[in-house]
Amino acid sequence: MPNDPADSAPREPGAPAAPARRVTVQRRGPLLMEGPVEVALEDGTTVRSDRFRVALCTCRRSRRYPWCDTSHRRRADPPR
Numbered sequence: 001m002p003n004d005p006a007d008s009a010p011r012e013p014g015a016p017a018a019p020a021r022r023v024t025v026q027r028r029g030p031l032l033m034e035g036p037v038e039v040a041l042e043d044g045t046t047v048r049s050d051r052f053r054v055a056l057c058t059c060r061r062s063r064r065y066p067w068c069d070t071s072h073r074r075r076a077d078p079p080r
Contacts, residue, residue, distance in 0.1 A: 026071050030055035030068035 024032040036050040047066065054067070061071035 029072060032044055032056075041066065 003053050021037070022034045026032065033054045033056060035052050036048065037054050037056075038046055038048045039056065040046050040072045049067070057068040057071075059072040061074075062069045063071065
């Protein structure tokens with residue numbers, strides 16, 4: 001299975017595991033992550049935030065991408 005925790009990088013015997021980061025997934029909103037975080041973008045650049053909680057844009061409408069600026073709220077979804 002992709003991203004299986006068993007596939008993580010090996011660590012030294014007896015070394016403590018790195019603390020897990022909590023990611024909160026919202027249906028029509030950003031990914032909320034406990035910080036600090038470092039984000040690798042598709043163009044190869046890396047951006048970092050030292051905040052205690054970070055909102056990552058998933059709709060790509062943010063003017064501050066990859067950080068969410070709540071642009072997802074301004075779009076009205078078409079009726080189904």
